[in-house]
Amino acid sequence: MPAGVPGNAAAVTSMPAKAGVGLKPPHYRQILEQRPPVGWFEVHAENYLGAGGPPHAALTAIREHYPLSIHGVGLxxxxxxPPDRTHLRRLRALLDRYQPALFSEHLAWSSHGGRFLNDLLPLPYTEKTLAHVAAQVSGVQEALGRPILIENPSTYVRFHDETLSEPVFLAELAARSGCGLLLDLNNVYVSAANHDFDPVAYLAAFPLEAAEEVHLAGHATSADDLGRPLLIDAHDREVAAPVWALFRALLARAGPLPTLIEWDSRVPTWECLQAEAARAQALLDVAGDRRHGGH
Known part of the structure; x- marks a missing residue:
């Protein structure tokens, strides 16, 4: 077992098809004292790339009792x-330390020429882009020593020269690189509203056989320069009703999957976050009963 892995890590490495939440510092103490009945926790890798300190102490203690997913935002x-080699080495050390059940990153770019941008920027869905991203993903998986999940983005612009739909692009990416997929349903809804396509049709075309994790989050409503509605993937409020509807449609097709409540800014009380997870868990339980012939 790698140095720094919790003693019972092998017992909690598999990710259950249950509702999890993003782990936030304001909730550390309450989680450790109460051991709430959530399925798992997810953390952003870049918040834990240091060697020690209070964040690692809390994460190590929580990892003793819950499965963990690590979500990257900087590759x-x-x-x-190619992704920065130093960043990859530090990321590999973090994954070896905590042995998460899943590691995921975004279908996006955020750096160029050694400069890093505080955004996840979109890609044109073309054969050239697909070949490039598949090679990048394969290289990352080799460096990390594990398969990774790639998340569908929320987007606010489209490219004129696109030749592939996003679901086809992701299906081909998974087939060529061997990666899995993270299906963010809020991103689907946000992009569908911004680009005027049907989110239910998107879901019907999505390669669910490669999906290993689901994200649910809240979004903000704004307007573009022409006054048209513009949705923003804000992660700062409850999951919206149409996203819950997409989740129910997904569960009817795919059955239960590990499902995260993402709430990254204007972080609520633990009770509020746990209530969102409980709502997701209730839907997962119903889907599981239907899969097993229940009523």
Missing amino acids: SIGGAQ
């Missing part, structure tokens, strides 16, 4: 240059 897998 810039869609960028023109």
Whole structure:
């Protein structure tokens, strides 16, 4: 077992098809004292790349009792240059330390020429882009020593030269690289509203056989320069009703999957976050009963 892995890590490495939540520092103490009945926790990798300190102490203690997913935001897998080797080494050390059940990153780019941007920027869905991203993903998986999940993005612009739909692009990416997929349903709804396509049709075309994790989150409503509605993937409020509807449609097709409540800014009380997870868990339980012939 790698140094720093919790003693009972082998017992909690598999990710259950249950509702999890993003782990936030304001909730550390309450989680450790109460051991709430959530399925798992997810953390952003870049918040734990240091060697020690209070965040690692809390994460190590929580990891003793819950499965863990690690979600990266800094690899810039869609960028023109390969992911930074130092970042990859630090990320590999973090994954070896905590042995998460899943590691995921975004179908996006966020750096160029050694400069890092505070955003996850979109890619044109073309054969050229697909070949490049598949090679990048394969290289990352080799460096990390494990398969990874790639998340569908929320987008606010489209490219004129696109030749592939996003579901087809993701299906081909999974087939060529061997990666899994993270299906963010809020991103689907946000992009569908911004680009005027049917989110239910998107879901019907999505390669669910490669999906290993689901994200649910809240979004904000704004307007573009022409006054048209514009949705923003804000992660700062409850999951919206149409996203819950997409989740029910997904469960009817795919059955239960590990499902995260993402709430990253304007972090609520633990009770509020746990209530969102409980709502997701109730839907997962119903889907599980139907899969097993229940009523």
